[in-house]
Amino acid sequence: MIGNVKHSHPLLTLKESTFRFLSSLPTSLLSLLLLVLLAYNGLHVFCCSPPLSEKTPHPAAFSPEKRWSNLSSSVSTSTHVLFSVEENHPPPTLKSNSSIFHHPHFKTRRGDDSASRLAKRVGKHKRRLRSLRPESRENEFSARIEEFFAANSCKLRFFMTWISSLNSFSDRELWAIQSVFKVHEHGNPCLVIVSNSLDSTKGKQILSPFSEKGFSLFAISPDFDSIFRNTEAEPWFNLLRQGIIKPGEISLGQNLSNLLRLALLYKFGGIYIDADVIILKNFTNLRNVIGAQTINLKTGNWSRLNNAVMIFDKNHPLLLQFIQEFATTFDGNKWGHNGPYLVSRVISRLNQNPGFNLTVLPPSAFYPVVWNRIKSLFQGPKDAVHLKWVIAKLKYIRSTSLALHLWNSHSRKLQVEKGSIVDIIITMKS
Numbered sequence: 001m002i003g004n005v006k007h008s009h010p011l012l013t014l015k016e017s018t019f020r021f022l023s024s025l026p027t028s029l030l031s032l033l034l035l036v037l038l039a040y041n042g043l044h045v046f047c048c049s050p051p052l053s054e055k056t057p058h059p060a061a062f063s064p065e066k067r068w069s070n071l072s073s074s075v076s077t078s079t080h081v082l083f084s085v086e087e088n089h090p091p092p093t094l095k096s097n098s099s100i101f102h103h104p105h106f107k108t109r110r111g112d113d114s115a116s117r118l119a120k121r122v123g124k125h126k127r128r129l130r131s132l133r134p135e136s137r138e139n140e141f142s143a144r145i146e147e148f149f150a151a152n153s154c155k156l157r158f159f160m161t162w163i164s165s166l167n168s169f170s171d172r173e174l175w176a177i178q179s180v181f182k183v184h185e186h187g188n189p190c191l192v193i194v195s196n197s198l199d200s201t202k203g204k205q206i207l208s209p210f211s212e213k214g215f216s217l218f219a220i221s222p223d224f225d226s227i228f229r230n231t232e233a234e235p236w237f238n239l240l241r242q243g244i245i246k247p248g249e250i251s252l253g254q255n256l257s258n259l260l261r262l263a264l265l266y267k268f269g270g271i272y273i274d275a276d277v278i279i280l281k282n283f284t285n286l287r288n289v290i291g292a293q294t295i296n297l298k299t300g301n302w303s304r305l306n307n308a309v310m311i312f313d314k315n316h317p318l319l320l321q322f323i324q325e326f327a328t329t330f331d332g333n334k335w336g337h338n339g340p341y342l343v344s345r346v347i348s349r350l351n352q353n354p355g356f357n358l359t360v361l362p363p364s365a366f367y368p369v370v371w372n373r374i375k376s377l378f379q380g381p382k383d384a385v386h387l388k389w390v391i392a393k394l395k396y397i398r399s400t401s402l403a404l405h406l407w408n409s410h411s412r413k414l415q416v417e418k419g420s421i422v423d424i425i426i427t428m429k430s
Contacts, residue, residue: 140223140226141220141223141226141227142226142267144220145192145218145220145268146268148190148192148216148218149190149268152188152190152216153188154188154189154190154216155187155188155189155284156184156187156188156189156190156270156271156283156284157190157192157268157269157270157271158180158189158190158191158192158270158271158272158273159191159192159193159194159261159264159265159268159270159271159272159273160176160177160191160192160193160194160195160272160273160274160275161193161194161195161222161257161260161261161264161275162193162194162195162197162198162275163195163196163253163254163256163257163260164197164253165197166197166198166200166202166203166206169197169198169206170412172275172276172406172408172412173275173276175278175426175429176273176274176275176276176277176278176279177191177193177207177210177217177275178210178429178430179278179279179280179429180273180279181210181213181215182429182430183279183280183281183282183283183429184279184282184283184284187282187284188216189216190216190217190218191215191216191217191218192218192219192220192264193207193217193218193219193220194219194220194221194222194260194264195219195220195221195222196221196222198219199219199220199221203219204219207219222260224237224256224260225237227260227263227264227267228259228263231263231266231320231323232320232323232324232326232327232328233259233262233263233323233326233327235327236326236327236330245330246332247332248331248332248333249332249333250332250333250334250335250338252332254339255330255332255338255339258307258326258338258339258342259323259326259338261307261310262319262322262323262326263323265310265312265314265316265319266312266314266315266316266319266320266323267314268314269312269313269314269315269316270311270312270314271283271286271309271310271311272309272310272311273308273309273403274308274309274405274408275408276308276405276406276407276408276411277308277309277366277403277404277405277406278403278404278406278425278426278429279402279403280397280398280401280402280403280404280425281401281402281403283311283402286311286402287311287313287357287359288311288312288313288316288318288356288357288358288359289310289311289358289359289360289361290305290306290307290309290310290311290343290347290358290359290360290361291305291306291308291309291360291361291362291363291365291366291367292304292305292306292360292361292362292363292365292367293305293306293340293363293367293370294363294370295362295363302360302362302363304340304341304344305340305343305344305347305360306339306340306343306366306367306405307339307340307342307343308366308367308405309366309403309405310343313357316356316357317356318346318347318350318356318358321346321350322342322343322346325342325345325346326338326342329342329345347360361402364396364400364401365400365401365402365403366401366402366403366404366405367405368396368397368400368401368404369404369405371407371409371410372410374406374407374410374411374414375410375411375414376393376421377393377404377406377420377421377422378411378414378415378416378417378420378421378422379417379420380417380418380419380420380423381419387419390419390420390421393421394421394424394425397421397425404425406422
């Protein structure tokens with residue numbers, strides 16, 4: 001017996017002792033003890049247990065590289081939540097760094113479905129925009145120009161193009177703009193400058209002095225797709241963008257300007273002038289006019305035309321001939337091939353088949369001085385002989401010329417000397 005008691009299990013001895021103790025207690029005391037135990041158990045069952053961790057972790061900034069490590073570090077904190085996140089919202093679908101303790105299961109699912117529907121609607125809307133864009137953009141570009149002309153009751157429609165940056169926009173261009181409004185002060189002229197750089201905040205600041213004087217001036221960015229639409233320029237421009245047609249060594253901006261002026265005159269009609277052309281006399285009575293740059297001294301016929309000044313009616317068929325010639329014979333490696341030489345080639349061929357309403361004016365009209373002698377117009381008189389020449393040349397230009405082309409590519413770096421022909425003309429036009 002001693003061996004059995006000695007080696008009996010401790011839990012059995014404890015149970016027997018406890019039973020004997022409870023049996024010896026009064027019945028009322030035993031009932032009270034049982035009520036206390038029941039109350040404690042009820043509190044334990046209905047009370048929410050606190051998290052295992054005393055500190056609620058804040059989510060780290062989400063990134064694809066860290067998303068798995070973030071989840072792993074959070075498992076020890078709230079395992080039951082993380083299991084639910086892993087099963088229903090795997091990490092690759094996470095869209096933000098919202099806390100993993102926030103688990104709106106059904107709400108998140110509805111949010112995902114809503115986002116999917118929204119993405120489909122946006123995609124459908126973009127496809128509609130792509131399908132409508134050419135027509136709507138063309139209408140917008142054309143409408144803005146026509147609205148400008150109508151709002152200002154324009155009787156003379158002038159166009160310029162400026163494909164370069166604002167850094168190269170200088171006093172020369174301002175002189176040209178000023179001459180448009182000064183000469184046609186009572187003719188209600190309007191000037192549209194097609195330019196990305198001038199259609200900007202800084203560009204508007206540069207042009208603001210003219211607007212403040214009440215001049216009708218409008219800078220608009222070119223929309224080549226709409227300007228070239230339904231002409232031979234459209235497929236040519238598409239091939240250029242695709243890289244099939246190479247722009248060549250000559251400035252692409254220069255060649256685009258050559259084509260742009262033709263398309264603008266064809267679509268709207270009016271007067272195109274280069275930004276380095278100073279207007280001297282009124283253009284009101286000019287229609288369907290182009291100027292010769294040089295003449296054949298033996299025959300007296302023109303030998304080369306120029307496209308720095310052109311006046312044409314809207315939809316003039318000759319403009320389509322120019323555009324077609326540009327598209328079919330484009331060469332980006334020959335200076336003038338797509339500009340002055342182009343109009344010369346086309347009109348030379350058409351002379352054999354007359355019928356177009358066109359007037360070719362002599363060189364004195366727009367180009368009284370050729371490009372390699374333009375320097376002489378910037379020089380002030382050095383002596384009496386030179387002064388006599390300046391007076392005679394100025395008298396000739398004022399009597400015979402409608403405009404003066406300054407040939408900026410050859411004169412941009414020249415300083416306007418006091419008493420020079422350019423100085424006198426600019427002073428008169430200011």
